[in-house]
Amino acid sequence: MSLAKHNVAAAKCDVAGCENDAERSFNIKQVAKCNLKLKSNDLRNVHLCKEHYKEFKKQTKTDRELGAIYD
Ligand SMILES: [Zn+2]
Known part of the structure; x- marks a missing residue:
């Protein structure tokens, strides 16, 4: 995995009602498949x-x- 972690370090989780620091970021198309x-x-x-x-x-x-x- 080559996720640029430093890019998301200051970001917050984008799930409604969540105030946690973001750990990873994903393309909206990937996330749209689940019901978050x-x-x-x-x-x-x-x-x-x-x-x-x-x-x-x-x-x-x-x-x-x-x-x-x-893998
Ligand atoms: Zn969250």
Whole structure:
């Protein structure tokens, strides 16, 4: 994984009602597949905290399995 972590260090999680610091960011298209409620629907990149990243991963199992092919 080559996530530019320093880019999201100052960002907050984009899930509605969440005030945690963002851990990772994802393309809106990836996040739109799961049912996390976002603060804005007008984002290109969605920042997720640790907690919501876990949630996101749970809900996008299929993608993870596809990703595993390249491991
Ligand atoms: Zn969050």
